[in-house]
Amino acid sequence: MYDIRPATQADLDAVTALVLRLQTDDAHHIGYLGETLGEVAEELAEFEPDWPSCTVVAVDDSDRACGALSVEVDAELGRAFLHGPFVDVPVNHPAGSRIWDQTADALYAAAAPLLGGVTDRELLGHTGHRRLAAFAERHGFAAARPCGIHTLTGDDLRNLLLREAGCPRTGPAREMRVLPTDPAVHEAVAVLHERCFPKTHLSGRTLVDGSRGHTVVVAMDGDRVLGYASGKADPAEFYLDFVAVEPDVRGNGVGAALVTELIWKLAERSGARPQAAAAILAGNRSSRRLFERLGFRLHVELVAYRAGKAA
Numbered sequence: 454m455y456d457i458r459p460a461t462q463a464d465l466d467a468v469t470a471l472v473l474r475l476q477t478d479d480a481h482h483i484g485y486l487g488e489t490l491g492e493v494a495e496e497l498a499e500f501e502p503d504w505p506s507c508t509v510v511a512v513d514d515s516d517r518a519c520g521a522l523s524v525e526v527d528a529e530l531g532r533a534f535l536h537g538p539f540v541d542v543p544v545n546h547p548a549g550s551r552i553w554d555q556t557a558d559a560l561y562a563a564a565a566p567l568l569g570g571v572t573d574r575e576l577l578g579h580t581g582h583r584r585l586a587a588f589a590e591r592h593g594f595a596a597a598r599p600c601g602i603h604t605l606t607g608d609d610l611r612n613l614l615l616r617e618a619g620c621p622r623t624g625p626a627r628e629m630r631v632l633p634t635d636p637a638v639h640e641a642v643a644v645l646h647e648r649c650f651p652k653t654h655l656s657g658r659t660l661v662d663g664s665r666g667h668t669v670v671v672a673m674d675g676d677r678v679l680g681y682a683s684g685k686a687d688p689a690e691f692y693l694d695f696v697a698v699e700p701d702v703r704g705n706g707v708g709a710a711l712v713t714e715l716i717w718k719l720a721e722r723s724g725a726r727p728q729a730a731a732a733i734l735a736g737n738r739s740s741r742r743l744f745e746r747l748g749f750r751l752h753v754e755l756v757a758y759r760a761g762k763a764a
Contacts, residue, residue: 456512457556457563458512460505460509460518462503464505464510468518471518471521473493479582481579482581483536486536489688492690494688495687500525508522509521510560511540511556519556520541520560522535522557523537524536524568526569526571531573532575533575534654535561535574538560538588557584558592561588572760573759574594574759574761575758576757577756577758578756579755580754580755580756585758586756594758594759598734598735599735599755600756601732602752603731603732603744604728604749604752605747605749606727606728609747613716614717627672629711631668632669642669643661645657645678645680645697646681648697649695650697655694655695670711672698672707672710674702679698680708681697681711682708683696684716684719686719686722686726691728691730692730693729693730694731694732703739712743716729735754
């Protein structure tokens, strides 16, 4: 059994190496963090006030970090996101499962003060991470629908970047725009976001105020917002986190135009990336068809677990 203590800045390199190694294995993969050094380093650097203040680690007799759990609390949502637990289990150890379970439970108990009394908590891991699923069940987390991460790479990405996005013209003149400063447009995008993605990790107000660094592209028909797409340029990819279109104009190519325009804008602002990625809930056939037509293919399937979910 490992000892559990608060993290220090000196633990960062060891934990980063641990996370990178475990992220390549479906049986240990956690969804909030990436799979490359650049992605993991950027994610850990974004914790506030800093990574050590949000993290507990499991250490062996030589004080080497062999496990970690970080907690990110979103005060606006009233929700805590658990990054982990990550636990290094010796290969082929006869008590590997017990070591993982006991260490994960101990990390979670030690992280309780970091939660600040927030009872709405979320985990995210690969559907093949059976130990995480058992951990979630032990601690009262319920599984949500799986979510597929679809990626676009190589020639398919290059072809999309060369495509003219435009917006199908089935009515008055329409245009694609990066989110303007017009308060009425901000309100319309925020309302559409809350309607299409209720209780997600990002509120409509936060999406449009720019505080999380998202690029938001809007499809306009005169003064009316038809839809929007939002995303970020991470170190290893363009990540598309939300695409929403008003019901009465769905099926007319607006969604595809938004995705195309967003990826082009991200590339224009941040330079090339080797891939683009988007998350699609299992069963959302229309979104899956949209992204598949653009060349996206399923890369990994994740599942979220929630405890103390707000009504």
